Amino acid sequence: MAWIGGGVVVLGGATLFGTRSVLAKVAERDLTRLGQGVPTVVQVHDPQCPTCNALQSQTRQALKGFGQDELQYLVADIKTQEGQSFAGRYGVPHVTLLLFDGEGNLVETLQGMRPAAELRPAFERLAK
Template structure:
């Protein structure tokens, strides 16, 4: 029988030894707390602004506001159309100087039944702004894309006349 050398005993002992498991350390806990202190406010702010955007979008899709005494600007919008999205951003920018309580900016989404019916009733397709008076009567149509100056002038004339 062969005699075991010290080297063999040591290597087997090192091989069979349990690996140390990392425990909870003060440094690890502080690192976790620092990450949470940064993440919680960031997530909270994103949620706050996200819900505001969603609420505004839901308000814009409410076509029942038409004819309630305020003039309306209704965009016939296809969510898959990049020109429609560009017109929506452009129109929102053009409407910023006005008091939002004096008119309605609404979106008739052609992907929904209400949006399709609105577009059919007014004989328009997407990338279009339909201008309505306070009683909901069609008084004008703007077919997009539109340059900024013409859009601002058309909106100003509409809101001055019917607002």
């Protein structure tokens, strides 16, 4: 009986973690959050592109330590209409990071694969 209860607790914890992860991914794709007072990094992303996925990993690593009120990360998935529109508005391909100030003004464009060590200083400038 205790094992079953323990199993339920573990399953419940896994479900809670999975739910939080899904909600975080949904929030990352909500491009309406841009220009709401928080400087923002938007990755123009193709989830089927290995280079995009590597850039996303490096971006997430470079963002560690920033609070949600300092810097936010959003994803413009070019496999969606919204993501395609966003990329078209700024005339950029996938494997691109667009850095916006808190008012939603584009301040820097970083195209191509970049390591976290190169991204971190750009993010620090943006967060100031």
